[in-house]
Amino acid sequence: MIKMFVIPFLILLLVYYPFRSILNWLLYVTFSVSYFTWLYITAAWGEYSVYLKNMYLIILGISIFLSCIFEVKREPTLHKKSMWLPRVLLIIISILQLIITSYFLNILKAPENERGISLALPFKSTGTYYILHGGKNEAINYHYTDLFQKHAIDIVKLNKLGATKRLFGSSHPLNEFEIYNEIVYSPLRGKVVKVVDDLIDQPYKSPDKDHLGNLVVIERQGVYVYLMHLKPGSIVVRSGDTVEEGQELARVGNSGNSFEPHLHMHAVRKENGTAISIPMYVEGRYLKRNDVIGINGP
Numbered sequence: 001m002i003k004m005f006v007i008p009f010l011i012l013l014l015v016y017y018p019f020r021s022i023l024n025w026l027l028y029v030t031f032s033v034s035y036f037t038w039l040y041i042t043a044a045w046g047e048y049s050v051y052l053k054n055m056y057l058i059i060l061g062i063s064i065f066l067s068c069i070f071e072v073k074r075e076p077t078l079h080k081k082s083m084w085l086p087r088v089l090l091i092i093i094s095i096l097q098l099i100i101t102s103y104f105l106n107i108l109k110a111p112e113n114e115r116g117i118s119l120a121l122p123f124k125s126t127g128t129y130y131i132l133h134g135g136k137n138e139a140i141n142y143h144y145t146d147l148f149q150k151h152a153i154d155i156v157k158l159n160k161l162g163a164t165k166r167l168f169g170s171s172h173p174l175n176e177f178e179i180y181n182e183i184v185y186s187p188l189r190g191k192v193v194k195v196v197d198d199l200i201d202q203p204y205k206s207p208d209k210d211h212l213g214n215l216v217v218i219e220r221q222g223v224y225v226y227l228m229h230l231k232p233g234s235i236v237v238r239s240g241d242t243v244e245e246g247q248e249l250a251r252v253g254n255s256g257n258s259f260e261p262h263l264h265m266h267a268v269r270k271e272n273g274t275a276i277s278i279p280m281y282v283e284g285r286y287l288k289r290n291d292v293i294g295i296n297g298p
């Protein structure tokens with residue numbers, strides 16, 4: 001909350017700060033661009049509304065424009081001598097901030113030198129699907145620190161306001177979440193090698209940390225694809241079944257170690273007896289936080 005709402009507004013208020021030189025102003029601009037880029041990339045906007053992130057960019061643009069106008073008016077105070085050290089420092093800090101910004105942008109790229117698997121989107125219903133966690137950095141994907149599921153994605157669905165659930169109110173029943181009870185389809189052709197279907201759905205924000213969740217694992221050519229947190233009693237395949245891509249498997253629930261209803265998906269390959277997560281290309285895309293996949297109606 002602080003990083004998404006408090007700090008940005010403090011930064012925007014700085015536009016009224018009396019910049020004593022163009023370098024002061026440059027520092028403000030590079031700092032705010034750097035912070036907003038980081039926020040734009042790393043915040044899980046779907047928790048509030050994905051439309052907010054675009055609004056923030058517009059506000060940032062306006063604030064830079066306004067500060068530029070204010071600064072031009074203060075031009076006469078610029079030409080003081082004996083200020084070279086602070087000036088050099090300001091330039092160095094500004095350049096560093098731009099370098100940091102380019103690092104943020106870099107985490108959005110797909111991983112290189114890792115063999116991945118191509119999968120279909122496991123949903124077919126009309127609507128807007130959204131990646132809550134995913135990508136090749138901890139800042140956008142909390143799974144990333146775990147070798148077993150580092151390239152995992154958590155998929156939810158957005159309502160008309162661009163959020164995963166109703167925004168206000170203290171309690172959030174599971175059926176308030178747009179993704180809850182959505183039919184999950186197999187993202188690949190393969191063999192079902194594991195099914196767990198005996199766990200209950202957890203209430204919102206009450207994960208069962210001792211269990212992964214109800215799940216289906218599908219194997220193809222040594223790659224195992226995990227689909228987790230399924231709704232109890234919804235799984236329609238059995239261990240040993242061969243499934244086609246696009247075949248119905250289950251429904252989205254909130255079983256096991258899950259904060260809110262979503263579909264967790266990851267793929268592993270065994271290397272020297274250890275299951276290691278590999279990149280997934282869903283409909284050709286390496287999905288990361290804030291990616292959106294729309295399915296249009298008929």
Ligand SMILES: [Zn+2]
Nearest residue numbers: 152153154264
């Ligand atoms: Zn997950």
